[in-house]
Amino acid sequence: MGDYHFVYKDVEGASTQWDDIQRKLGNLPPKPPAFKPPPFTPAGDESSLPKDKSWIDRKTEDELEDLEDDADLDDDRFLQDYRKKRLAELREAAKVAKFGSIIPISGSDFVREVSQAPSDVWVVVLLYKDGIAECGVLMQCLEELATRYPATKFCKIISTDCIPNYPDRNLPTLLVYNNGAVKANYVGLQRFGRRCTPEGVALVLCQSDPVLNDGQSGSDPSTKAVIDGVRKRFLEKVVTEHEDGDDGSSSD
Template identity: 30%
Template structure:
């Protein structure tokens, strides 16, 4: 019979000792968790690696051509081919390019069902309304710049009987036969000062336009030019309102 007394030994599993290494190797104590500093360093290293691996992700063909002397040929050609495939795919989608006027009877086919294959933007309009005229002008530009998007317009009261004029303009965006977003007037977008960039931001947020798309207004227009266009539209609208008032006066005396 073994009468040797057994003396309990306290072990701190977090210590870096040779004895603890032996115990960990035999599964007696658990592996020591990595320190927060080590985890942070590993996360930073991984972020730097991903950034390096994806350094060509958002460059267009011209920018890639300019890197021929700096990048590995095979790596560069991979991104060139990827970019050409994206351009081809986008070209196949470019089938609109202008605002499409629709009737109530066409709404289901031209908007709801059509949104299964693309994003559809609908303007319920009222041409006597300043914001509606502003939105019409902005959507003409959206349709021209992004012909893969389907932009439709229908007078609100022809679409929905007795639709309140105070709800005009109404902007509705469909995809996969569902309404993704709806704006009653332009209050949430900038009111009478709504810009093309405001509309584009909505479309980027909804996934209708890629945030790195070179066609976005933020990439090719400065704020001064946008302000000039806004003021020009406002002056044009004032002249139109004055003309409408004169026409109303003429009608009164007829």
């Protein structure tokens, strides 16, 4: 028969009298503490939470609608009014189209994505070609603006897919659409200044119309409001870069 060996394993954390003596003499490391499971904490009951502004802020649109017949809120005029205000804010936010990036389109997509866009949506279309450095510069600026103004629709299309035989010397070209019509066009990178920056592009786009929309500007969609916002962000960026430069400089 084979030679079988059995290894007896005691309960984890158990120790013999001999081990205890050896530990006192320093011949063995200290005994590890016994395992203790973390204390059980029952999940909070939603119905036991205090009903205040923060409680309402955590609710979704559907949950806020369900609270319309809540007896507790009927007795609290402030919370009932705040519920209505919060519900209106969520509904208004849901109406705002969210894009947030440059959408690549082809010639067959143009009418649907650009000409037939909703009348309250401004569409900025970049005509470009890969390998042209100026197109890459403007593309980077538009990528930042698309993130900053997610309620404005940004698209890009290879120039000859949009307009057959469109000359490369005119690239990059920006077309601005609203309500199915061309509102502006900008040919070449020089239209955006010697140094093409997102702020410079934003100011050019909003010279005559409030093209850029962040979806959070409230009820004032005017050109002045948009340009004021662009200038404010530009100043904040300059101050931040200046402060970062000061932090990185060494004093003599």
